Amino acid sequence: MPRILVVGGGAIGGITAAGAAADVVVLDANEVHAAKLNDPGLVINGADPQPLRAVTTIQALEGEFDFALIAVKSPLHATVIPPLVERGGIGAFVTLGNGLIQDRVEAIVGKGNLLACLVEWGGSNVGPGELVRDSEGGYVVGELDGAITDRARALAEALQPLGHTRVTDNVRGMIWTKLQVNSTFTGLSAISGLRYGGVAEQGPDAVFALWEEGVRVARAQGLELGEMHGVHAYEFSPEGLARMMEHMANVRPSMLQDLDAGRETEVDVVNGGVAAKGRELNLPTPCNDKVVELVHSMERGERAPSPDYLAYVSAAQITSAADS
Numbered sequence: 065m066p067r068i069l070v071v072g073g074g075a076i077g078g079i080t081a082a083g084a085a086a087d088v089v090v091l092d093a094n095e096v097h098a099a100k101l102n103d104p105g106l107v108i109n110g111a112d113p114q115p116l117r118a119v120t121t122i123q124a125l126e127g128e129f130d131f132a133l134i135a136v137k138s139p140l141h142a143t144v145i146p147p148l149v150e151r152g153g154i155g156a157f158v159t160l161g162n163g164l165i166q167d168r169v170e171a172i173v174g175k176g177n178l179l180a181c182l183v184e185w186g187g188s189n190v191g192p193g194e195l196v197r198d199s200e201g202g203y204v205v206g207e208l209d210g211a212i213t214d215r216a217r218a219l220a221e222a223l224q225p226l227g228h229t230r231v232t233d234n235v236r237g238m239i240w241t242k243l244q245v246n247s248t249f250t251g252l253s254a255i256s257g258l259r260y261g262g263v264a265e266q267g268p269d270a271v272f273a274l275w276e277e278g279v280r281v282a283r284a285q286g287l288e289l290g291e292m293h294g295v296h297a298y299e300f301s302p303e304g305l306a307r308m309m310e311h312m313a314n315v316r317p318s319m320l321q322d323l324d325a326g327r328e329t330e331v332d333v334v335n336g337g338v339a340a341k342g343r344e345l346n347l348p349t350p351c352n353d354k355v356v357e358l359v360h361s362m363e364r365g366e367r368a369p370s371p372d373y374l375a376y377v378s379a380a381q382i383t384s385a386a387d388s
């Protein structure tokens with residue numbers, strides 16, 4: 065059984081820690097939350113508390129770990145990961161986060177020391193010691209160079225109890241496939257304040273505009289996109305959207321939770337990630353640019369999420385088409 069350190073015991077890290085088939089220790093800087101994880105335990109969806117082992121400082125960690133799963137938000141990576149690298153005793157680091165974070169994290173942990181793990185399900189942090197899982201799904205695990213390794217298989221096996229988990233030899237394509245979902249639905253949920261189902265109902269033009277923009281940038285990189293939430297990225301149609309919403313409509317994504325909590329969001333690695341790749345390739349990404357601009361203005365408190373902003377995103381596409 066692998067020994068796993070989960071860094072950040074919130075929605076994703078906490079639920080993963082509680083369900084993994086592994087010897088798990090959680091490192092979470094939130095003292096009240098960590099105390100509850102230890103005693104009486106983590107409450108998931110109102111069930112009985114499940115005691116975990118949680119510490120709040122690196123100094124309190126003992127022994128070696130096969131994997132360190134990074135489940136803190138991307139703006140924290142630069143401060144949270146380097147001290148873990150310095151401590152040593154970690155076989156491989158694993159990103160659980162959304163967006164184009166992998167190359168940046170690999171630069172911190174060292175080439176060959178990082179696996180990517182994409183999380184297909186969603187969750188919310190509803191208070192100290194209390195988390196909600198609000199959709200089903202598993203994980204996609206892969207080495208950045210596409211090799212199928214024993215360590216990737218071992219990690220996937222440990223995560224299997226939480227949902228169908230697969231190892232991929234195309235992790236770059238799957239990272240972008242997940243980015244399609246986040247840049248489209250997570251971005252639009254954040255600016256509108258709606259769950260995924262509300263976005264699909266009230267903003268289909270914005271949904272399809274963002275999706276197409278992402279696919280264009282992926283194709284220009286030669287990426288091979290795959291399937292997520294029951295829909296292949298290249299076959300995203302009104303029927304595909306309806307199928308996806310059969311199990312994703314209730315999702316209230318992490319970026320909207322960050323805005324609610326007054327925290328910095330991950331928009332720069334999600335919609336900003338698509339936009340940055342587009343710039344590199346000379347491909348305009350006006351809809352993603354609009355989401356980035358709106359989310360940043362909401363972070364600064366200049367605007368509040370509203371369904372009215374969905375039209376701003378679809379209009380960005382129409383304006384740019386007219387301009388070109």
Ligand SMILES: NC(=O)C1=CN([C@@H]2O[C@H](COP(=O)(O)OP(=O)(O)OC[C@H]3O[C@@H](n4cnc5c(N)ncnc54)[C@H](OP(=O)(O)O)[C@@H]3O)[C@@H](O)[C@H]2O)C=CC1
Pocket residue numbers: 071072073074075076077091092093094097134135136137138140144160161162163183184185186187188189317318330
């Ligand atoms: N939520 C979701 O549905 C999904 C999230 N993800 C990804 O998972 C990652 C984690 O997101 P999520 O679980 O929602 O985040 P949460 O905010 O729920 O959890 C992060 C936890 O880390 C704690 N923390 C803050 N600073 C530190 C620190 N310096 N060291 C250790 N722990 C710290 C937080 O405490 P405090 O609360 O005090 O800040 C919190 O308990 C993100 O990168 C996101 O992209 C991926 C798929 C779905």
Ligand SMILES: CC(C)(CO)C(=O)C(=O)O
Pocket residue numbers: 162183184185186187245246250315316317318319
């Ligand atoms: C809900 C989910 C899993 C979307 O795929 C997500 O990534 C998020 O909330 O950030």
